[in-house]
Amino acid sequence: MLIEGGKILEHNLSKNKMTMDSLNQALRQKEVFNINEVEYALLEVNGQISVMKKKQFRTVTMQDIHKKDKTKEQMPIEIIMDGQLLKDNMSLSQVSQDQLTKQLKSHQKQISDVFYAVIGSNGKLYIDYYKDQLKHPVDVE
Numbered sequence: 001m002l003i004e005g006g007k008i009l010e011h012n013l014s015k016n017k018m019t020m021d022s023l024n025q026a027l028r029q030k031e032v033f034n035i036n037e038v039e040y041a042l043l044e045v046n047g048q049i050s051v052m053k054k055k056q057f058r059t060v061t062m063q064d065i066h067k068k069d070k071t072k073e074q075m076p077i078e079i080i081m082d083g084q085l086l087k088d089n090m091s092l093s094q095v096s097q098d099q100l101t102k103q104l105k106s107h108q109k110q111i112s113d114v115f116y117a118v119i120g121s122n123g124k125l126y127i128d129y130y131k132d133q134l135k136h137p138v139d140v141e
Helices: 010-015 020-029 097-105
Strands: 038-043 049-053 077-081 114-119 125-129 138-140
Touching: 020 038, 020 049, 020 077, 097 125
Parallel strands: none
Antiparallel strands: 038 049, 077 114, 114 125, 125 138
């Protein structure tokens, strides 16, 4: 189990010699660009991952609901990895370091408490903390 209940299981990643980069790559290969869509991710014996998306993110096509979507998507921008701020990526995002710091302080956290933070293709900030419990990750707008 690499993700359980929407939480990244850092210990299991390291036990399987996986990095966040390799997990993100495997998720993208499953057409998952926003990690906050994942309820469960399992590492299979053959090295592939299986993904169960959260119910609200399971596939429904625009054709199924006869609607046209005009929203623009972007590539996800990682801003914190393994407790380290990725300053070059911050300049690519629409979130300032001050905004990020204020958001973390509102949860009594700081950058070093964050295992992974990314601005998803939907423009939402996803934060996963070290030592988090099995509850839903903070999804900040």
